Amino acid sequence: MLSLGLMLSVLTGCSQIVRTPTVKQQSKINTRLRTIKSRGKLICGINDNLIGFSYKETDGSYSGISVDLCKAIAAAMFDDATKVEFRHLEAEERFKAVVLGQVDILSRNTTWNLSRDTSGGLDFPPTNFYDGQGLLVRKDSGIEGLDDFNGKSICFPVKTTTEDNLVEQMRKYNIGYLPMPFDDNGELYRAYDENKCSAATSDRSALVARISSLSDPDAHKVLDIVISKEPLGPVIANDEPAWFDVVKWVSYAAIKAEELGINSANIDSFSNSKNPEIRRFLGVEGDIGTQLGLSNSFAQRVIKQVGNYDEIYQRNIGEPFGLERGTNALWKDGGLMYSPPFR
Numbered sequence: 001m002l003s004l005g006l007m008l009s010v011l012t013g014c015s016q017i018v019r020t021p022t023v024k025q026q027s028k029i030n031t032r033l034r035t036i037k038s039r040g041k042l043i044c045g046i047n048d049n050l051i052g053f054s055y056k057e058t059d060g061s062y063s064g065i066s067v068d069l070c071k072a073i074a075a076a077m078f079d080d081a082t083k084v085e086f087r088h089l090e091a092e093e094r095f096k097a098v099v100l101g102q103v104d105i106l107s108r109n110t111t112w113n114l115s116r117d118t119s120g121g122l123d124f125p126p127t128n129f130y131d132g133q134g135l136l137v138r139k140d141s142g143i144e145g146l147d148d149f150n151g152k153s154i155c156f157p158v159k160t161t162t163e164d165n166l167v168e169q170m171r172k173y174n175i176g177y178l179p180m181p182f183d184d185n186g187e188l189y190r191a192y193d194e195n196k197c198s199a200a201t202s203d204r205s206a207l208v209a210r211i212s213s214l215s216d217p218d219a220h221k222v223l224d225i226v227i228s229k230e231p232l233g234p235v236i237a238n239d240e241p242a243w244f245d246v247v248k249w250v251s252y253a254a255i256k257a258e259e260l261g262i263n264s265a266n267i268d269s270f271s272n273s274k275n276p277e278i279r280r281f282l283g284v285e286g287d288i289g290t291q292l293g294l295s296n297s298f299a300q301r302v303i304k305q306v307g308n309y310d311e312i313y314q315r316n317i318g319e320p321f322g323l324e325r326g327t328n329a330l331w332k333d334g335g336l337m338y339s340p341p342f343r
Helices: 004-014 023-029 031-039 065-078 094-099 114-118 161-172 185-193 204-211 241-260 276-282 298-305 309-321
Strands: 042-046 054-056 084-088 105-111 129-131 133-138 153-157 178-182 199-203 220-222 230-237
Touching: 031 042, 031 241, 042 065, 042 094, 054 065, 054 084, 054 105, 065 084, 065 105, 065 241, 065 298, 065 309, 094 105, 094 230, 129 204, 133 161, 133 204, 153 161, 153 185, 161 178, 161 199, 178 185, 185 199, 199 204, 204 220, 204 309, 230 241, 241 276, 241 298, 241 309, 276 298
Parallel strands: 042 084, 042 105, 153 178, 153 199
Antiparallel strands: 105 230, 129 230, 133 199, 133 220
């Protein structure tokens, strides 16, 4: 006879245990999702000055990987990727805006770490860009490694993981650098461009993007040094599992489409596919969308209107800056991008 513990182990390993939430619980967990649906648009907090991630163009439109995630969610929910209101948030105000419900989602190149995840009422859906902190210097500076920063000044943004990482690494190697903190990123890079500091530090992708805006782009380089891991992605308020699921599976839809070879240009050719996995993913059969409170064709909407992950990456990062996918390649290509099954 099986023991009670073993029976439970077998049950949880081989079948799904369903616990039906109470009416009170259902009311709480669907609050944000219902609010967004009734409003008819998504409110997305961004940094509108970061080219490649979230940037306000001169014509008033928005571009970037972080922006495209919000557009993808709007496409999934409303069948209209334009149903998004973008709000610029500075680093020091971004988390408060999420917790207070001033934005539905923060999609602003934000690092996921333990302290943020376990305090402050925040939840972190899947990472959509794996990065690492780097250092931007002038090619003629003679700086090649961390030891070369003794007595040198480094510009950095305050109240971010960038500041924490810099302090920790310099302490670790006992390097006497000169800190130059900035509240505003625009001022930070102006100071660096005017040679008021020897280096600027941020996520490597951000540094690569910033080079093009400097007065003499060819005079600068990002060092090969990587001083941290920076898993970047969206943030939502805690205790909203229904909303969390929508953000999570819309994010995975872009990755899954790339895995299946589906993109915005060829998606219609898959409408009569006999492959059950593809049919389920596109909502031709099954009810994966209904389970999320969305249309069963939500993934189709995302891919048609915004694209798969590779299209999003190449449009915003790869083509403008020549930055290879690296850790952001699909798992089967040696990267970290991996989607759970759509079933």
